[in-house]
Amino acid sequence: MPFTVQYAVPMTCEDCTKSIKKALDNVEGVENVDFDLEKKLVTIRGESAPSQIVSAMRGIGRDAIVRGSGRPNSAAVCILENAQGKTRGLVRFIEDEEHQIIIDCTVAPTTPQAQQVSIHASGDMSQGAMSTGEKLYTLGMTSKFGDVFSLITRQSLPLMNTIGRSVVVGPPSGPTTESLAGVIARSAGLWENDKVVCSCTGMTLWEERKVATTV
Missing domain, CATH: 3.30.70.100 (Alpha-Beta Plaits)
Known part of the structure; x- marks a missing residue:
């Protein structure tokens, strides 16, 4: 459909x-x-x-x-940070009419290898990726695109049930102290926010993503 x-x-x-x-x-x-x-x-x-x-x-x-x-309450966002609290990536979640979730993940090349992107049960960032709890969903592996690694996929996930949980980017075997992590938060969907320039920073979406993924 x-x-x-x-x-x-x-x-x-x-x-x-x-x-x-x-x-x-x-x-x-x-x-x-x-x-x-x-x-x-x-x-x-x-x-x-x-x-x-x-x-x-x-x-x-x-x-x-x-x-x-094209649906209300259909978008979420996650800012990925390393163990030192520095931003190293962004993940956007979009739910379509079929209740499929589109995931757009871009991360800095903190390691030369592709990394697994997954959703974990807890949004506890007290110990970075190490305190995010059980792995609930495996979204896929990143691939190299220019100077960054990215993953774009469409999967069956209950978007609103992921709010407050975390995204972890790291080895398939599980989080390490070098893994990236962030809490999933609700975001504006289509026609709720069509701005491409942030009023806070003055940067465009593309500039913000570049800054977020610059080592």
Whole structure:
């Protein structure tokens, strides 16, 4: 069944939208594409995996960030930190109409190896990843993209039941003192917040992600 997802994509002119539309024409399952050039947002409806959409945009040099779906209370965010409390990554969760969860995770290259991304039972950050409790869901492994590692996947998860729990990025065998972790918090969904520039920092979404994943 088709679902709607909004992506923040750096665009400056009609030529940008044309190149994106051309790239998406090669992605099976895309039914409709709407552009908001002023807000730098692309809304896509169809059955294509978000990973395919992002991959197609990256293929033409566009850094697409998942922003939301068409449902209220359908988004969450997690800021990943290392044991020293320094930000090293971001995770966005979006629930679509099919109650599938789209996960967009980007982390700094703290290790040359791909890492497992998982949700743990506790949001206790007192000892970093080591105090996050039992592993509840395994989301997948990161892969190298430019200067960072990323994971984009779509899975069946109860989004609201993950609020207050934690995301851990580390070895598949379990958290270590070098693992990244953060607490999952509710975030604005599609049409609830279409800003691409933070009023606090003045940075764009892409600049914020770069800062968050810079070692």
